[in-house]
Amino acid sequence: MKKIHNFSAGPAMLPKEVLMEAKNNFCNWEKNGFSIMEISHRSHFFLKVVEEIEINIRELLNIPNNYQVLFCPGGARGQFSAIPMNLLNKNDKADYIDSGYWSHLAAIESSKYCYSNIIDVKKKEEKRSILSMKNWGISDNSVYIHYCPNETISGIAIYEQPNFYGKTIICDFSSFIFSKVIDIKKYSLIYASSQKNIGPAGMTIVIIIDDLIKKAQKITPSILNYKILLKNRSMFNTPVTFSWYLSGLVFKWIKKRGGVKNIELLNQKKAKYLYSVIDSSNIYINDIHPKNRSITNVVFKLQGINLEKKFLIESEKEGFLFLKNHYIEGGIRASIYNSMSVKSVKSLAEFMVFFEKRYG
Numbered sequence: 001m002k003k004i005h006n007f008s009a010g011p012a013m014l015p016k017e018v019l020m021e022a023k024n025n026f027c028n029w030e031k032n033g034f035s036i037m038e039i040s041h042r043s044h045f046f047l048k049v050v051e052e053i054e055i056n057i058r059e060l061l062n063i064p065n066n067y068q069v070l071f072c073p074g075g076a077r078g079q080f081s082a083i084p085m086n087l088l089n090k091n092d093k094a095d096y097i098d099s100g101y102w103s104h105l106a107a108i109e110s111s112k113y114c115y116s117n118i119i120d121v122k123k124k125e126e127k128r129s130i131l132s133m134k135n136w137g138i139s140d141n142s143v144y145i146h147y148c149p150n151e152t153i154s155g156i157a158i159y160e161q162p163n164f165y166g167k168t169i170i171c172d173f174s175s176f177i178f179s180k181v182i183d184i185k186k187y188s189l190i191y192a193s194s195q196k197n198i199g200p201a202g203m204t205i206v207i208i209i210d211d212l213i214k215k216a217q218k219i220t221p222s223i224l225n226y227k228i229l230l231k232n233r234s235m236f237n238t239p240v241t242f243s244w245y246l247s248g249l250v251f252k253w254i255k256k257r258g259g260v261k262n263i264e265l266l267n268q269k270k271a272k273y274l275y276s277v278i279d280s281s282n283i284y285i286n287d288i289h290p291k292n293r294s295i296t297n298v299v300f301k302l303q304g305i306n307l308e309k310k311f312l313i314e315s316e317k318e319g320f321l322f323l324k325n326h327y328i329e330g331g332i333r334a335s336i337y338n339s340m341s342v343k344s345v346k347s348l349a350e351f352m353v354f355f356e357k358r359y360g
Contacts, residue, residue: 005344008322009152009297009335010175011195018249037242041235049248050233056251060260061177063184063207070206071234071244073223076102076174076193079204080109082224083170083189086216088114088143095142097121099130099158100151101328106172110146113217117142122156129289133160144168144188150175152196153326155299155333156292162186168212175296177205178254179338180264188212196296197338199247202240254338263338270336270345271295277352283307283360284352301331308332311355320348 006013029036032045039045054069063069072078088094093115096107099122107118117139121131138145145167149158152175161183162169168188176182177192184190189208195201208226216225223229228236254263275293278284278300286293286300302308308331315323325333336345 002319003347004319004321005340005347006321007334007336007340007348009196009326009333010193011201012197012335012337013339014199014246015250015253015339018246018253021249022246036245039241041239041241046241049245053244053248053251056248056255057205060251060254061182061184061207066210067184068208068210068213068230070208070226070229071239072191072204072206072229073202073237073239074204075201076172076191076204077105077109078224079172079191079206080106081113082220082226083146083191084110084113084116085220085224086214086226087168087170087189087212089217090114093117093139093142095119095136095138095145097136097145097147099148100154100156101326102151102153102172102174103146103148106146106148113219114143126287127289128154128156128287129292130156130158133162133164138164138167142167144170146170146172148172148174150294150296152294152297152335153299153329153333154288155286155294155297156288157294157296158292174204175294175337178260178263179267179296181260194243194247196335197250199250200243202243203247250339266342267295267336267338270340270342271298273342273345273349274298274334274336274352277349281352281356281360283356296335296337298334298336299325299329299331307359310359314355315348315351318351320351 027035057069096110096116096118098104098107098118098120107116110116119137121136123129123131145164149171171187171190173190173192175196178197189212191204191206193204213226213230223237257263278286283303284300302311312324323332323334325331334348
């Protein structure tokens with residue numbers, strides 16, 4: 001069987017070591033005679049797994065003691081609603097930074113529960129980029145600022161660190177969490193869906209400072225109420241136990257690889273392979289300013305739609321799968337999350353060079 005390189009944007013590939021460990025324990029978890037996914041989430045067996053998961057998350061992200069870790073249902077889209085319902089009243093204002101597809105959807109959803117001040121920070125010049133934070137035009141009376149540091153579809157990232165005096169900062173880290181070092185203290189709440197750098201789809205991690213866990217709006221469903229989730233150890237309902245378990249194995253895998261700091265160095269190395277080929281090419285086009293290029297979602301187009309179609313056909317024959325980008329952006333997208341090896345990315349870069357020599 002030929003080597004397969006899985007560049008899916010999400011659900012994304014998982015580390016092979018994690019999949020093999022889960023496979024070996026699937027029917028007889030830790031020789032207990034049962035599968036981890038067929039026991040009660042309230043059993044001492046599973047509660048031990050949950051305890052270890054939180055310990056590892058806190059260690060990997062260096063989470064201060066005055067922050068809580070919640071495991072929430074509904075994916076990141078669920079948090080688009082949960083955040084304003086938990087933190088705001090109907091007439092409160094929040095600044096929503098629009099840097100792309102997902103941040104725009106978060107703003108639109110939040111407008112059902114508060115006044116959303118949508119601020120477009122996209123610069124559309126020869127090279128697409130993001131305005132500096134000092135030019136974002138933040139409202140004086142907004143309760144919080146919400147933004148997404150990595151837009152997976154457009155491949156645009158925000159690396160500038162927030163420094164808004166006296167403001168509550170909310171951040172969607174779905175595609176960046178565990179891929180780069182984060183200073184949690186700069187944020188009041190961060191959230192991330194699981195299907196990119198955490199584990200299988202099915203849950204969202206919310207890391208929230210204690211001060212924000214207060215009385216939610218009356219309309220807030222109990223399943224999205226942070227205070228209720230915290231009181232019930234994120235088990236107000238039966239959680240997606242298998243996703244929790246596999247995510248726990250991923251956290252152990254990250255620790256074995258030297259933690260987030262080392263993972264970030266590897267991710268930068270992977271991205272550099274692809275951007276180097278693009279920048280030296282006559283057929284590959286990336287129109288994003290280097291300061292805002294994503295290290296996890298490398299997007300590019302080719303000179304002409306026919307050449308692009310040929311690239312997708314030829315790359316798939318060579319085992320490079322799921323490279324077609326979202327329909328609203330078009331082109332090619334190589335999603336190189338933590339589980340993607342340097343070797344696979346280097347192989348794609350070599351294929352790109354070969355393809356240009358043959359068809360360019």
